[in-house]
Amino acid sequence: MDLNAPAIDIRDLNKFYGSFQALRGISLTVRKGERVVVCGPSGSGKSTMIRCINQLEEHDSGDIRVFGTLLDDSLGSIDEIRREVGMVFQHFNLFPHMTVLENCTLAPMLVRKTPRAEAERVALKYLEKVRILDQAAKYPGQLSGGQQQRVAIARALCMQPEILLFDEPTSALDPEMIAEVLDVMVALANEGMTMICVTHEMGFARKVADRVIFMDKGEIVEEAPPAAFFGKPQNERTKLFLSQVL
Ligand code: ADP
Ligand code: MG
Numbered sequence: 047m048d049l050n051a052p053a054i055d056i057r058d059l060n061k062f063y064g065s066f067q068a069l070r071g072i073s074l075t076v077r078k079g080e081r082v083v084v085c086g087p088s089g090s091g092k093s094t095m096i097r098c099i100n101q102l103e104e105h106d107s108g109d110i111r112v113f114g115t116l117l118d119d120s121l122g123s124i125d126e127i128r129r130e131v132g133m134v135f136q137h138f139n140l141f142p143h144m145t146v147l148e149n150c151t152l153a154p155m156l157v158r159k160t161p162r163a164e165a166e167r168v169a170l171k172y173l174e175k176v177r178i179l180d181q182a183a184k185y186p187g188q189l190s191g192g193q194q195q196r197v198a199i200a201r202a203l204c205m206q207p208e209i210l211l212f213d214e215p216t217s218a219l220d221p222e223m224i225a226e227v228l229d230v231m232v233a234l235a236n237e238g239m240t241m242i243c244v245t246h247e248m249g250f251a252r253k254v255a256d257r258v259i260f261m262d263k264g265e266i267v268e269e270a271p272p273a274a275f276f277g278k279p280q281n282e283r284t285k286l287f288l289s290q291v292l
Contacts, residue, residue: 047130051114053078053209053240054099059108061094061264068094070264072108076242078208081235083251083272084244086261087287092244095261096211099242100133113208129157132202136214138194140186146173146197147182150204158205165204172200176230192223199230210234212243246291252276260284 054076061069068091076082084092097103099110101117101124110117112130117123140149150169154160160168173179176196178189186194195215202210212231216224228250235241235254245251251258251272258275260268260283268275268284276292279285 047112047126047208048114049078049208051111052076053080053113054242055109055111055114056095056099057109059095059098059105059110061091061098061103061105068264069098069105072264072266074259074266076209076240078113078240079238080240080256081254082242082257082259083255084242084259084261085246085248085251085287085291086267090261091264092261093213094264096133096213096242096244099127100131100211101127102133125157129205130208132205132207132210134195134198134202134210134212134215136217138186138191138198138218140194140198140201142186145183145185146178146189149186149197150201153201154204168206169200169204172203173197175203175233176200177226190223191219192226195219195223195227196230199227199234203234209240209242212241212245214244214246216245216247248276248292260287262287 052075056072056074059069059072072095086092094103098105112127115123115126117127147169151165154165155162170179173182176199178193178196181189181193216227219227228247232254255272257269258272259266262283268281279288
């Protein structure tokens, strides 16, 4: 891994599900410390792109580099990615039979071979950061959706990733819980975390994004800093989308 290389560098990425092409020649470079928000209609390929970056899906052609390391199907590159790229999902994906603390220590102990005491020390630090330390001994099912998502963010942070990917982290939450999750994400953004966030929270995009990307039908249609993106969208498809979400 070369920390001077772009955090993420995608060149002409194509992805098919059977004969259906979900990604069409996606190219995207994200610098270390950059905060990118991705929006677009349902089915436009946002999750597929994020999942390809994290190697949860295999791509058909094109290159993805993470800090200079080319993702191929070798175990070495998948391992490296799993360590450096954290992922937060819409439905939290916590392990229901494990406590909050165990959810946070599992991957560091298994993947990073961190001793339990050290893994717990780090986990408690991040649970405090997402303001959920008092729930460390609970099971996910005992928590609200907003609390579960904050645990999921802490769990991702426990691997001490260089990059965090978020796929609609607030879409499954009741309105009163969205703000508590966004607050945590804003704090991370302000600390310089490299982030790609798929979200329709345009207030969040305006506040923290360096760049907003609009995807439609498997393509990146438009990208610009938030002021230009919201103030002067260029593409008709972007304008239509924004008229529906703003
Ligand atoms: P988004 O996240 O923007 O809503 P997705 O990346 O989930 O879009 O999906 C893009 C397109 O690929 C959609 O048309 C979806 O139906 C299709 N798709 C996603 N996952 C699969 C899959 N596992 N098998 C077949 N088609 C899929
Ligand atoms: Mg999606």
